Amino acid sequence: MAKTTAPLPMKDTFITYILWFFLGVFGVHQFYMGKIGRGILYLLTAGVFGIMVIWDLFTIPAQVRQVNAQRAAGIR
Template sequence: MNANHPILPPKSLGIAYVLWFFLGLFGVHHFYLGKIGRGIVYLLTAGVFGILWIVDLFTLPSQVRMVNTQRSVGIG
């Protein structure tokens, strides 16, 4: 483990889906995953008018896997 890049605990897919369902149009699930820019876009556009919010229903597992992979090697 590198002192400059400590390994961070993984994010939960279950929590991400709960946040997506209840607060997803505000981008809270993206803030949870550390995707601040995308979260701000969702916040300002209601999930780009709900379209990308629906897309996240299907892509959230791969998004969480990607974030967890990055966190396991000290990125993010």
């Protein structure tokens, strides 16, 4: 018998931006999106010295779309 799993919940762009705004240098928004490796990198380097935190300001919508597409396909 085939085992079915419930689809993973989609991530929200607004929540990601809130996490980015308050805890971005700690990488909490990356952990939220399931990007554990990148979250650890941000945690250890203060958001890669703040540069990647600023980069995320402009790329969060695309990152969330990518994560949600992967979740819809059952990848993450």
